[in-house]
Every structure is written in C-alpha cells, then in structure tokens.
Amino acid sequence: MTGLHRVDLNLLPMLAALLEHRSVTRAAQAVGLTQPAMSNALGRLRRTLGDELLVRVGREYVLTARADALIAPVNLILETATNQVLTPPTFDPATSDRTFRIAAASAAALTVLPALSATLAASAPGVRLHVEAFDPSMVLTLSESTADVVLLPDVVATTLPRERLYQEDWVVVADADNDRIGATLTVDDLARLPHVVFEWEGGRVGAQQALAELIPDLYVQIVVFEFLMIPSVLSGTPMVALLQRRLAQRVAAQSGLRVMEPPIPLPTLGIDLVWNPRTAGDPGRAWLRKQLIRAVSSTQ
Structure with missing residues (x-):
C-alpha cells in the first residue's frame, strides 16, 4: 500500500x-x-x-x-x-455555552467577579464560570490544571505568560466604633493598637513586612489565612488590619468597617493573569482575559 x-x-x-x-x-x-x-x-x-x-x-x-x-x-x-x-477557531460569547475556570484567591475573585458576572448576564448568558481556590502548585502544573486562567500575585514566580491585571494598594481598616483612633490615623496608632495579620504559607505580603520593619514590636494579636476573615475578626474590637483597597471598599459598609489611609507609603501588590501558552490561540480564553481586564477597570 x-x-x-x-x-x-x-x-x-x-x-x-x-x-x-x-x-x-x-x-x-x-x-x-x-x-x-x-x-x-x-x-x-x-x-x-x-x-x-x-x-x-x-x-x-x-x-x-x-x-x-x-x-x-x-x-x-x-x-x-x-x-x-x-479555518481559525472562533468564539461568539452571545451563543457560546462554554465553561471557563478561574483560579484565584478570594480577595482577587471578589474584585473581578461582580463586574464579570454582569458582563455574562448582559452579553454571554450561556457562558458559565467555575471559580477555584488558588493553589501555588497550579502555576507549576497549569498545563494539566483545569483552570483556564490563574489570578496570580506578583510575588509568586512563574515562567508562564503573565499580564498585569491590576495594581492593588492598601488601606487600614478597623471597626467603625473603634474609639481608640482619632480623626486621622498615625504611626503611633499603628504601634499601640493590636493587629490582625494575613499570612500565606508562612509569609506576609510586602506591605505587612514594611509595617513590621517600621514598627519592630508590632503587636500581632491574630493571624488569619484569608483576607476575607479580617472584617469579621475586627468587629467589636480595638484591632486594626491592612486590607486591599478594592476589597475594603466593597465590604466596608456591610461589615461595619472604617477605612483609613495608611500614615506611611506601603508597597503595592500586583495581580497578574497567568495562562498556559498552549492555549494562547484560543479565542474563547482570549475573550475571558479581556473581560477580566475590563471588570477590574470598572472598579477603579
């Protein structure tokens, strides 16, 4: 033959x-x-x-x-x-019934999901989203992972393609009835008040490290593994905490938080879109990344 x-x-x-x-x-x-x-x-x-x-x-x-x-x-x-x-692949969000999976920490997910869900309701009613908890190992095994895109903090290294989704700065939050803070937050306030601190795999974000360097004897009363725990932990206490600005603005009213500008400059936190280069030509995933960027721009 x-x-x-x-x-x-x-x-x-x-x-x-x-x-x-x-x-x-x-x-x-x-x-x-x-x-x-x-x-x-x-x-x-x-x-x-x-x-x-x-x-x-x-x-x-x-x-x-x-x-x-x-x-x-x-x-x-x-x-x-x-x-x-x-024929090049096409993607029509208006008629598609695809399911996309996003891996993200809860703070990043809460930043992008409200605007993204509004986009789906308006122009992609058949598209479904599965949001998965972010795990650092996902970045190393993204080729085998079910996630279409990972929202990755800039402190986590990867050799995969990444694009800056948004830059996050920090505010100080406290219970709205915390009477140990005056009209303006000072460094002395931060030094004398107990803190709630987020730790991830034994480390802290750059802003918390900078605060600890300024105040070596910073009193950390509670350590949490999730930023979304902070509002509930602060309720009815004199404690303060650092929180991402977008997250604080979203939860302040319902959580009874007072949001204050830090008295010192703090390092920002970058959140990146990370994806597998093997899927770069997929118009559906390209559409998803574009919608995520639009969703963040609406929160600024």
Missing part, C-alpha cells in the same frame, strides 16, 4: 472536482486550472489509486465503481480540513 507521505495531497481538490463534474473540462474550470493541467492530474490520480476513475461510455465519461465509492470520503476529508484545520 502506498504510504501517505508519498501521496501529493494537492490532488485531493482535483479528485473531488473530477468526481463531481465527471468531465476534465468542467473540473478544470471549477478549480481554476487549464484542461491540460487537469488531464495531467487525472493521470497522476489514476497511477496513485490504481484505477481509471473516469471511463468513456459513448460520448460521456462515467465514474468507475472505485471512483463512485470515493465521493463521500474525499468530500469528508476536504470538509474536515477546511472547517477544523484551515
């Missing part, structure tokens, strides 16, 4: 035209060739397939039994090549 690597696949469109039109002249016109070129192609096809394909009966050409059996598979091959190989 002739190996596929020895077959000129450029002959397939010519074969399809010959099978359809059953005429060298009409087949040549259909594919834009001269009649001699199509006659040459027919000769090559006959040698390759070991069959006459077209035979004269009276004044007309008819298909051989082998040629007749080739009509369906040849058309299927050309249709598959055109629609699934040569």
Whole structure:
C-alpha cells in the first residue's frame, strides 16, 4: 500500500472536482486550472489509486465503481480540513455555552467577579464560570490544571505568560466604633493598637513586612489565612488590619468597617493573569482575559 507521505495531497481538490463534474473540462474550470493541467492530474490520480476513475461510455465519461465509492470520503476529508484545520477557531460569547475556570484567591475573585458576572448576564448568558481556590502548585502544573486562567500575585514566580491585571494598594481598616483612633490615623496608632495579620504559607505580603520593619514590636494579636476573615475578626474590637483597597471598599459598609489611609507609603501588590501558552490561540480564553481586564477597570 502506498504510504501517505508519498501521496501529493494537492490532488485531493482535483479528485473531488473530477468526481463531481465527471468531465476534465468542467473540473478544470471549477478549480481554476487549464484542461491540460487537469488531464495531467487525472493521470497522476489514476497511477496513485490504481484505477481509471473516469471511463468513456459513448460520448460521456462515467465514474468507475472505485471512483463512485470515493465521493463521500474525499468530500469528508476536504470538509474536515477546511472547517477544523484551515479555518481559525472562533468564539461568539452571545451563543457560546462554554465553561471557563478561574483560579484565584478570594480577595482577587471578589474584585473581578461582580463586574464579570454582569458582563455574562448582559452579553454571554450561556457562558458559565467555575471559580477555584488558588493553589501555588497550579502555576507549576497549569498545563494539566483545569483552570483556564490563574489570578496570580506578583510575588509568586512563574515562567508562564503573565499580564498585569491590576495594581492593588492598601488601606487600614478597623471597626467603625473603634474609639481608640482619632480623626486621622498615625504611626503611633499603628504601634499601640493590636493587629490582625494575613499570612500565606508562612509569609506576609510586602506591605505587612514594611509595617513590621517600621514598627519592630508590632503587636500581632491574630493571624488569619484569608483576607476575607479580617472584617469579621475586627468587629467589636480595638484591632486594626491592612486590607486591599478594592476589597475594603466593597465590604466596608456591610461589615461595619472604617477605612483609613495608611500614615506611611506601603508597597503595592500586583495581580497578574497567568495562562498556559498552549492555549494562547484560543479565542474563547482570549475573550475571558479581556473581560477580566475590563471588570477590574470598572472598579477603579
């Protein structure tokens, strides 16, 4: 049997035209060739397939039994090549029913999800989202992970493509009834008040490290593993905490928080979009990343 690597696949469109039109002249016109070129192609096809394909009966050409059996598979091959190989993938959010998965820490998820869910309701009603808890190991195994995109803090290294989603700065939050703080927050206030601190895998974010360097004897009364725990922990206490500005603005009213500007400059926190480069050409994932960027811009 002739190996596929020895077959000129450029002959397939010519074969399809010959099978359809059953005429060298009409087949040549259909594919834009001269009649001699199509006659040459027919000769090559006959040698390759070991069959006459077209035979004269009276004044007309008819298909051989082998040629007749080739009509369906040849058309299927050309249709598959055109629609699934040569045609770029498309994505229409208005009609899509795809499910996208986003891995993020809860603070980042709460920053982007409200505006993103509004976008889905308005222009992509069939699209579904699964939000997964962020795990650092996801970045190392993103090629095997189910996540389409990870919202990654800039302090976490990765060799995968990343794009800055937003830059987050910090505010100080306290219970709204905390009477140990005056009209303006001072460094002395931060030094004398107990703190709630977030720790992640034994480390602290740059802003908390900077505060600890300024106030070496900072009194940390409670350590939490989740930023969203901080509002509830502060309630009814004299404690204070650092919180991302966007998160604080979203939860302050319902949590009874007072939001204050820090008395010293603090390092910001960058949140990046990270994805597997193997999926870079997927228009659906590109659309998702674009919507995430728009969702964040609406919170500024």
